[in-house]
Amino acid sequence: MSTLVSGFSKLSKTEKINWLINNYLSDFKDAENILKQYWNTDNKLQQLHDEFIENTITNYYLPLGIAPNFVINDKVYAIPMTIEESSVVAAASKAAKFWQTRGGFKTKVLSTTKIGQVHFTYKGDFNKLQHFFNRVKSQLITDAKSITKNMEKRGGGILDIQLKNKTDKLNHYYQLHATFETLDAMGANFINSCLEQFSKTFKAEAETSLPQPVNIIMSILSNYVPNCLVRAEVSCKVEDLVDKDINPQLFAEKFVQAVNIAEVEPYRAVTHNKGIMNGIDAVVLATGNDFRAVEAGVHAYAAKDGQYSSLTHAKIENGVFYFWMEIPLALGTVGGLTSLHPLVKLALEILGKPNAKDLMQIVAVAGLAQNFGALRSLTTTGIQEGHMKMHLMNILNQFEATATEKEQIVNHFKTNVVTHSAVVKAIEKLRR
Ligand code: MEV
Numbered sequence: 279m280s281t282l283v284s285g286f287s288k289l290s291k292t293e294k295i296n297w298l299i300n301n302y303l304s305d306f307k308d309a310e311n312i313l314k315q316y317w318n319t320d321n322k323l324q325q326l327h328d329e330f331i332e333n334t335i336t337n338y339y340l341p342l343g344i345a346p347n348f349v350i351n352d353k354v355y356a357i358p359m360t361i362e363e364s365s366v367v368a369a370a371s372k373a374a375k376f377w378q379t380r381g382g383f384k385t386k387v388l389s390t391t392k393i394g395q396v397h398f399t400y401k402g403d404f405n406k407l408q409h410f411f412n413r414v415k416s417q418l419i420t421d422a423k424s425i426t427k428n429m430e431k432r433g434g435g436i437l438d439i440q441l442k443n444k445t446d447k448l449n450h451y452y453q454l455h456a457t458f459e460t461l462d463a464m465g466a467n468f469i470n471s472c473l474e475q476f477s478k479t480f481k482a483e484a485e486t487s488l489p490q491p492v493n494i495i496m497s498i499l500s501n502y503v504p505n506c507l508v509r510a511e512v513s514c515k516v517e518d519l520v521d522k523d524i525n526p527q528l529f530a531e532k533f534v535q536a537v538n539i540a541e542v543e544p545y546r547a548v549t550h551n552k553g554i555m556n557g558i559d560a561v562v563l564a565t566g567n568d569f570r571a572v573e574a575g576v577h578a579y580a581a582k583d584g585q586y587s588s589l590t591h592a593k594i595e596n597g598v599f600y601f602w603m604e605i606p607l608a609l610g611t612v613g614g615l616t617s618l619h620p621l622v623k624l625a626l627e628i629l630g631k632p633n634a635k636d637l638m639q640i641v642a643v644a645g646l647a648q649n650f651g652a653l654r655s656l657t658t659t660g661i662q663e664g665h666m667k668m669h670l671m672n673i674l675n676q677f678e679a680t681a682t683e684k685e686q687i688v689n690h691f692k693t694n695v696v697t698h699s700a701v702v703k704a705i706e707k708l709r710r
Pocket of ligand 1: 363549550551552553554556652653656661
């Protein structure tokens with residue numbers, strides 16, 4: 279049953295909860311308590327969270343974990359990660375430790391340009407439009423000065439605006455394609471404000487100068503940022519890849535083969551890249567950045583050559599194993615949640631107050647490390663061993679295991695393979 283409601287956003291939090299319970303949760307045991315148990319007793323903090331979005335009824339917790347021992351360009355980092363998947367932080371920490379003694383991660387920001395577009399239609403002659411654009415281009419930039427002034431003072435701003443003729447794709451479709459440098463801000467608000475100003479100026483000027491009207495469809499940044507790129511890599515002599523019972527040469531060859539498979543096979547590439555995003559999203563979230571924007575941009579980049587492919591690459595050359603990735607990341611360390619959410623501020627402090635370029639490098643490393651960890655497991659023991667070990671606690675919690683039960687069962691599974699049914703059996707046996 280679903281119930282329509284009007285004026286919901288105007289109701290108080292308690293009224294919203296009551297409405298929800300009456301209409302959707304009347305049979306759900308303890309609904310009100312469950313919602314309220316996540317309210318923060320610090321009213322100011324709770325209000326801050328309430329006001330992040332509309333219609334907040336409670337807080338949704340995710341764990342914030344730490345993956346220590348990351349050596350990036352010879353500097354040590356402990357990386358905060360926000361994620362619910364049991365094995366991600368453990369895998370990141372393990373990969374960090376592995377590379378810590380093999381030269382660490384090397385990173386480089388390759389570019390930092392972001393894109394925004396004013397999409398419009400025009401039914402007149404293209405040459406006239408081009409001529410008109412050339413004339414008003416500087417006006418577009420001047421009229422946005424009140425928005426760009428501060429950014430320019432810091433060295434950023436509008437880099438260029440181009441007119442793009444897209445009529446081969448869609449009748450009468452053109453763009454103002456603008457490039458921006460937004461420095462330490464992710465820049466979405468800055469770019470969108472500039473674009474909306476461009477569209478106003480462009481339309482107004484067109485009214486007096488062009489025989490046909492310019493019809494603005496929309497003005498919006500692009501989350502595809504192939505020119506906001508960061509590179510992360512690890513490398514070491516193949517013979518140094520030893521880890522427990524691994525034969526380094528065989529391991530390196532199998533690892534490269536696994537990457538090659540993800541390069542040519544989209545079904546594998548999606549899962550392979552999902553594993554990379556386990557690391558990336560977790561740091562993006564912990565640092566208050568927009569993981570949906572990052573996800574959209576990264577996956578588009580993975581398909582840039584016409585087929586969805588692996589984001590990472592690997593090779594063995596002259597006895598050296600190389601593993602690397604270049605990905606687009608539009609991140610901010612100022613603005614947005616970064617100065618609002620206490621945990622985000624704390625996460626940035628842990629990372630040594632990074633600027634956006636530093637953060638791009640740290641995030642890329644988290645992604646590369648995660649992929650290394652996943653491929654190492656997949657090509658050796660298989661993924662389930664480590665995954666189920668980490669998942670064991672979730673299963674025990676589902677069965678409301680006591681502290682003593684947990685201790686005994688965890689002990690038991692130190693030497694036994696964890697599967698869901700094996701854990702259930704162990705609990706039942708213990709409780710018999
Ligand atoms: C699970 O969250 C991620 C993996 O599937 C990634 C991969 O297969 O490479 C383990």
